[in-house]
Amino acid sequence: MNGVTDYEVMDLAGKEADLDRLCDLTARINSYKKEIKRLEKLKEPIEKSIKELLENSDIGITVGYQVDYKRGTTHRFNSEKLKEEKPDIFERYYEERPLRRFSIKRIETAGEEFDF
Numbered sequence: 001m002n003g004v005t006d007y008e009v010m011d012l013a014g015k016e017a018d019l020d021r022l023c024d025l026t027a028r029i030n031s032y033k034k035e036i037k038r039l040e041k042l043k044e045p046i047e048k049s050i051k052e053l054l055e056n057s058d059i060g061i062t063v064g065y066q067v068d069y070k071r072g073t074t075h076r077f078n079s080e081k082l083k084e085e086k087p088d089i090f091e092r093y094y095e096e097r098p099l100r101r102f103s104i105k106r107i108e109t110a111g112e113e114f115d116f
Contacts, residue, residue, distance in 0.1 A: 058070045058071060
């Protein structure tokens with residue numbers, strides 16, 4: 001159950017073209033993320049209004065659109081409960097799979113703050 005602890009880090013010092021490209025790409029991603037958040041905030045009250053219009057109906061139909069707001073249930077597997085109550089079974093079926101997680105974050109370097 002141990003994850004990867006050693007990371008390979010690329011130092012882009014001295015590789016100005018790569019550094020400039022990385023800065024440009026991360027700035028574009030950051031800009032898109034901000035725009036997505038802004039649009040999500042605009043979308044939320046509109047969805048809420050539509051849900052209020054539907055009241056207790058599961059489906060609303062108008063010219064050119066069908067809006068579904070159906071009831072349902074979800075089924076989730078509680079691995080924590082299995083681990084607690086049946087650790088031998090949990091261990092037998094537990095699998096680790098490799099992955100690569102992608103993220104971008106702001107950092108400060110030598111007193112300067114970089115906002116990509």
